[in-house]
């Protein structure tokens with residue numbers, strides 16, 4: 293209690309300084325939480341596209357980005373014919389632009405594709421997909437920002453497409469995307485006879501290993517991964533996640549420097565008081581504990597404030613209509629834990645030098661210090 | 663008088679210094695030049711001498727805050743330079759009172775006094791009981807929850823005395839405890855100090871410029887240029 297009192301008393305003496313260093317930690321925690329959560333959300337959404345009613349994904353070995361992957365149509369049909377496979381959906385990814393909307397994700401899919409089957413159709417007839425040349429289906433949000441509905445004609449790239457349906461899916465990328473019949477997409481993107489990936493649903497989950505081997509045997513250029521495996525190994529995801537943590541980490545580093553600065557000032561202006569504590573029987577460890585306790589308290593309060601601010605920011609972003617559906621603001625417990633732990637560790641690391649300095653103060657010398 | 667003619671047998675002295683030398687800046691400033699001193703348990707001893715003669719330095723050595731360049735300081739038969747656990751020594755054997763009270767100004771009197779007890783691992787309850795007694799003895803029982811900032815100089819010094827006595831030390835080292843007080847307050851604080859230490863059998867070693875107060879102690883030691891030059 294008396295230790296806590298000492299800590300709080302000292303923090304209150306320089307309340308502005310204290311609040312500033314708490315704010316430093318709070319900002320970095322909020323930044324890290326938001327950036328990591330949003331990027332993880334995107335990764336989750338993107339994986340969601342791939343794993344829609346499937347558990348394996350087949351793509352070209354050693355590509356850095358799925359947009360560059362190319363799976364020949366005959367390989368796709370041979371995969372579909374494998375005994376372990378229940379269904380296989382070739383998907384061609386592309387990016388298209390329309391007036392004022394430079395980046396719209398485009399999915400070239402077959403008419404039996406699980407994505408179409410599982411989405412709820414807001415307008416149009418699921419049966420008509422792939423029947424007529426140039427007929428596309430829009431995600432509901434894409435329909436919104438393109439101001440299009442069933443029957444409208446939408447200019448995409450150099451061509452025009454006829455909207456035959458609007459569907460609603462929970463996935464932000466899909467909801468803001470365009471679905472084209474696979475053949476049309478192949479023509480449009482000049483990728484005749486190929487798809488980017490084949491998503492596969494197996495008859496039996498235990499067949500994964502056998503399936504992978506069959507795919508390798510089928511073509512040395514292709515690789516099959518379980519969705520989980522893919523999410524962990526796909527380099528774009530890794531880059532995104534690493535970037536998120538790095539951005540957050542830099543923020544925390546700054547926060548930590550703020551704490552270090554505060555604690556150095558706090559110790560240097562209190563040398564005599566620390567000497568008094570020593571003379572009154574405080575051990576080095578107890579003195580160090582007071583200093584570390586002070587920074588731990590600052591970081592803890594800062595982290596709490598940062599979590600609150602970060603959650604509020606995520607909530608706000610999620611509800612900005614322009615970003616509708618693109619933000620998956622579900623905070624992962626592990627991320628929360630890591631962010632808070634990092635904040636505390638930074639706080640304590642920042643106070644390490646000041647604490648050691650305080651522990652080394654010699655009472656005799658400090659007592660002569662006015 | 664008797665002390666000077668019949669030095670205390672070595673085994674009886676609670677504080678003993680043998681040929682203690684201390685200098686600063688690598689010997690450039692010689693402060694103590696061979697101090698031999700023996701103090702009997704329970705005695706109140708005044709340390710007088712001109713400013714800069716080394717009184718504070720000697721107190722710091724006896725309190726184990728610093729080590730002599732040469733010679734030994736022995737407390738309760740133990741050579742301080744060989745002592746391992748100085749923290750334990752400071753917690754249980756020594757109490758310090760300084761000229762500037764050296765209290766933490768924005769804590770209350772009670773909190774200041776609890777510091778050494780809690781640091782030493784005593785329970786809050788036991789510490790508060792002890793403080794209760796000391797507060798009554800020093801007439802500070804109504805000031806327990808006042809912040810130091812709001813106390814008078816005499817009250818601050820009485821707080822410092824309570825704090826120094828919290829862990830029932832056997833030795834109280836006082837460095838000009840009344841130096842910043844007016845004459846009347848100074849007399850009152852000194853009497854309290856003397857009364858309390860006598861009462862509880864505590865050995866008092868006090869540096870002071872006030873010869874009037876020094877006269878009242880059991881012994882008075884004069885220092886000059888880092889040597890003991892006269893005893894009474």
Ligand SMILES: Nc1ncnc2c1ncn2[C@@H]1O[C@H](COP(=O)(O)OP(=O)(O)OP(=O)(O)O)[C@@H](O)[C@H]1O
Pocket residue numbers: 657660686687691693712713714715716717718719720
């Ligand atoms: N850390 C130090 N470095 C250098 N010189 C020091 C140091 N500490 C003390 N001195 C010097 O040692 C001498 C004795 O100091 P000390 O404080 O013991 O004197 P004092 O008798 O207590 O004086 P006063 O009555 O003024 O308190 C002084 O000249 C002082 O300047």
Ligand SMILES: [Mg+2]
Pocket residue numbers: 717718719837869
């Ligand atoms: Mg002095």
